[in-house]
Amino acid sequence: MRSEPARVGAEHFEALDRMRVEQGSHLSDEPWTPMDDALAELRERNGYARFDQEERHSSPPKRSRFPILHVDDLEIGADPVWLIDGLLPATGFGVIFGAPKSGKSFLLADALFHAAMGRAWAGREVMQGAVVYITGEGVEGFKRRLIAMRRHYEVEGRRVPFLLIPVAPDLGHASGDDLALIEDVRSYLASIGNPPIRAIAIDTLARTMKGADENAAKDMTTFVDNCERIGTAFGCIVLGVHHAGKDVAKGSRGSNALDGAVDVMWSVEKGEVCSTATIHHMKDAEAGATWQFRLLPTVLREGGAALQSATAAVVEIATLPGEAQHPAAKRNKPLPDRARLLLDVLTFAIGEMGEAVKGDSNVPHDLRSVARENLKRYLELRGYWDELITPAVNRANLSRDLKTLQARGIIGATATWLWLR
Structure with missing residues (x-):
């Protein structure tokens, strides 16, 4: 054998x-x-x-650790620039800050929910894709907010890719939680068909510091580095929700290393009727745009003898983001006093009685408008209507001032509705 x-x-x-x-x-x-x-x-x-x-x-080609690019070989990339046109960049790191109860988390969640739906937000186009929202506090309340949003925007059952992570990772230390988060998100995205991820929100920044000192530049830099690794892994923007310092105008709380690292920063201030959002900083575009919003309470479940009621709130944009004022615009002739007063009255009226208009293609659907008849209630109340002149002259002044505001692109108008641009 x-x-x-x-x-x-x-x-x-x-x-x-x-x-x-x-x-x-x-x-x-x-x-x-x-x-x-x-x-x-x-x-x-x-x-x-x-x-x-x-x-x-044969020897493998040697890879350069520090690639060198010649200026003549550089080209403009085709990567998207904006997640929300002019308001949030498509990549990088950002912060939304404000005082407690200012509505900053509501505002960010609403903006990102529109990105997940692929619907314009605050009059601006969005880049549609999946969103991951991380919150380690008030989880049950945040769940109710999401349920309220999906009902309000009538997308229940449509599998809008807005994903919630109810556990805060440790991003204040080199703990490896950034890599574990990347792995878990990739695994889940694969289970739903790998939609492109557009944004990851971290609410709140302080909750993910896990004992690190947000006032220390070293610890804050570690947090930023972890966020940047997460954003780079998915090619998306990472947004942290943070608290304001003692003076909102001076920026967010904690080390200046945070302010120096951001590509975009929003501030949110609460008002009596509406809260105001402002682009506090924008790395590659002009800052200064402001807009107003308010929270509308909604009932998710009626209560009874054996069942507790469940309520939440949804965001309603009261005024659209205004463009940052250019130096040339500052040199323009200011508004006449009466036109300025009328603008203040109109802003107040929209804040109190404005509504989203449906069924009229001439009126933007994603912002609030006030009926002309309702505006008249505020003209005397807010000091615009002059009792010393005749009603006919008052009406003529009103018509002239409305035309001035419309001609300067400050307001939009139809025969029935008025709104702020």
Whole structure:
């Protein structure tokens, strides 16, 4: 009975390769030799895949640690610039800050929910995709907010890719939670068809510091570095919700390292009727745009003797983001006093009685408008209507001032409705 030949180890192939090199048959332009046949037969018999000898004996190209790009080789990339046009960039790191109960979390969640739906927000186009919202506090309340939003925007059952993580990672230390978060998010995205991820929100920044000192530049830099790794992994923007300092105008609470690292920063201030959002900082565009919003309470479940009621709130945009004022605009002739007063009255009226108008294609659907008849209630109340002149003159002044505001692009108007641009 013929015995099977003994298996040959890898070290024997090394010796054969050396012999082949000595014969010169490793060169690609040399003819195939008997040594090649012997080597191929041994490899096949012993389970080793045949591979190209030229690749085996050639050195891999050296990769440069610091790539050098010539100025003439640079091109403008085709990557998207904005997640929400002019308000949130598509990539980078940002912060939304404000005092407690100012509505900053409501505002950010509403903006990102529109991105997940692919609907314009506050009059601005969005880039549609998946959103991950991380909150480690008030989880049950935040769940109610999301339920209220999906009902309010009539998208229940449509699988809008807005994802909630109810556990705060440790991003204030080099704990590895950033990498674990990336892995878990990738795994879940794969289970729902890998939609592109557009934003990751961290609410709140302080909750994810896990004992690190937000006033220390070193600890805040660690937080920012972790966020940037997460954003780079998905090619999206990472947004932190943070508290304001003692003076909102001076920025967010904690180390200045945070302000220096952001690509975008919103501030939110609570008012009696509406809260005001302002682009406090924008790295690659102009800051200063402001807009107003308010929270509308909504009942999710009626209560009874054996069942507690459930309520939440949804965001309603009262005025659209105004463009930052350019130096040239500042030199323009200011509004006449009465037109300025009328603008203040109109802003107040929209804040109290404005509504979203449906069924009229001439009126923007994503902001609040006030009926002309309702505006008249505030003209005397807010001091615009002059009792010393006739009603006809008052009406003429009103018509003139409305035309002034409309001509300057400050307001929009139809025969029935008025709104702020």
